[in-house]
Amino acid sequence: MSEPEIMNAENDLRIDGFSAVLDDYEREGRLRHLPPHRAGQGLIDLTGNDYLGLAARQEEFREEYARRFGEASMTSSASRLLATDQKIYADYEGLLEGLYGRPALLFNSGYHANMGITRALALPGTVFLSDKLIHASAIDGLRMKGTECDRWRHNDPGHLRKLLEKYAGKAERMVVIAESVYSMDGDLAPLEELAALREEFPNMLLYIDEAHGFGVFGKYGLGLAEERGLLGKIDILMATLGKAGASAGAFAVTSRRMKDYLVNAARPLIFSTALPPANVAWSHLMTEKITGMEKERRHLRELASRLRAGLRDAGGGSEISGSQIVPFITGDARKATRLAAKLEAEGILASAIRRPTVPPGGERLRLSLNALLSEIDIDNITEKLKE
Ligand SMILES: Cc1ncc(COP(=O)(O)O)c(C=O)c1O
Numbered sequence: 211m212s213e214p215e216i217m218n219a220e221n222d223l224r225i226d227g228f229s230a231v232l233d234d235y236e237r238e239g240r241l242r243h244l245p246p247h248r249a250g251q252g253l254i255d256l257t258g259n260d261y262l263g264l265a266a267r268q269e270e271f272r273e274e275y276a277r278r279f280g281e282a283s284m285t286s287s288a289s290r291l292l293a294t295d296q297k298i299y300a301d302y303e304g305l306l307e308g309l310y311g312r313p314a315l316l317f318n319s320g321y322h323a324n325m326g327i328t329r330a331l332a333l334p335g336t337v338f339l340s341d342k343l344i345h346a347s348a349i350d351g352l353r354m355k356g357t358e359c360d361r362w363r364h365n366d367p368g369h370l371r372k373l374l375e376k377y378a379g380k381a382e383r384m385v386v387i388a389e390s391v392y393s394m395d396g397d398l399a400p401l402e403e404l405a406a407l408r409e410e411f412p413n414m415l416l417y418i419d420e421a422h423g424f425g426v427f428g429k430y431g432l433g434l435a436e437e438r439g440l441l442g443k444i445d446i447l448m449a450t451l452g453k454a455g456a457s458a459g460a461f462a463v464t465s466r467r468m469k470d471y472l473v474n475a476a477r478p479l480i481f482s483t484a485l486p487p488a489n490v491a492w493s494h495l496m497t498e499k500i501t502g503m504e505k506e507r508r509h510l511r512e513l514a515s516r517l518r519a520g521l522r523d524a525g526g527g528s529e530i531s532g533s534q535i536v537p538f539i540t541g542d543a544r545k546a547t548r549l550a551a552k553l554e555a556e557g558i559l560a561s562a563i564r565r566p567t568v569p570p571g572g573e574r575l576r577l578s579l580n581a582l583l584s585e586i587d588i589d590n591i592t593e594k595l596k597e
Pocket residue numbers: 318319320321322324345347389393419421422450451452459460
């Protein structure tokens with residue numbers, strides 16, 4: 211057998227332009243790398259989104275999984291619209307429908323869901339009004355050619371109202387997009403005000419991304435909308451399963467008619483192989499566990515308040531958080547990376563977040579807490595950051 215030819219693209223016209231981009235990133239201190247393997251090294255991990263600690267505890271649930279779902283296939287071999295095996299998907303959507311009181315539709319990821327749903331809603335006559343800090347997955351959907359959109363100042367319903375007034379008479383429908391818990395600052399959306407605006411403007415649809423609220427807020431962990439008693443006021447509620455859900459995938463909860471529409475119009479659902487049934491079965495089990503994890507949710511909340519209180523005087527802006535995500539803003543990419551390296555040397559993993567994930571000046575460490583941490587861990591983290 212002949213040796214495969216090795217492509218050497220270090221100095222090549224084909225790669226030069228891309229190399230120049232990498233050089234720029236390096237100069238600006240925002241070059242990304244895939245990190246080394248660090249799991250199982252006993253580090254305190256504040257980088258992940260395993261908010262309830264379910265992913266870390268998965269060993270405990272393997273037996274039950276094997277007993278109930280052990281036969282589930284490792285592949286769907288087709289898009290959801292063509293797959294012959296529908297039972298596990300339908301069962302899980304049924305579980306979600308029972309919890310949320312409205313139909314649910316599974317997607318392969320939150321990225322797919324946000325991209326696919328925004329594209330599907332972008333009929334002529336639709337105007338999107340998004341909070342300035344919504345996630346890249348929704349922004350990528352809105353960036354497609356021909357989409358009309360405007361942005362309101364982060365968490366400012368007064369500004370949103372002005373935009374609604376501006377577009378109400380012109381647009382056929384106005385889709386307002388916000389996250390319940392913002393992924394970088396951990397601050398909470400003014401859901402009550404958004405719901406009140408929805409009452410006022412009959413052609414406004416409210417679309418809430420609960421990626422960081424699912425599992426963490428609400429008596430049953432259904433999200434911030436559950437906690438605030440607003441589930442019935444949200445037209446499309448999207449939640450991801452790769453965070454507190456300890457799995458992968460996402461779902462949207464909506465009306466029956468909108469679900470039917472998305473099945474016909476959400477391209478990532480139609481044109482991508484569905485998640486493996488084995489994975490959906492795991493999501494089913496994890497969701498059942500989540501509904502009973504009130505104690506963990508309370509503990510997580512206490513840890514977050516403790517960390518925020520501890521960092522109050524340290525000047526990192528941690529007080530803006532209202533959740534398990536606590537920012538420690540350095541305002542400079544290099545400072546954030548240096549601080550992350552220093553913490554790692556002391557056994558604490560925290561992500562340095564830089565442009566374009568956050569706007570210039572918002573560079574920070576993102577401290578993402580989980581229910582397996584103790585008060586002692588929090589005090590240790592606080593002390594290290596204050597140093
Ligand atoms: C707010 C928000 N929405 C959507 C996503 C995308 O979800 P997924 O990781 O399932 O693609 C993420 C995270 O990655 C997120 O933070």
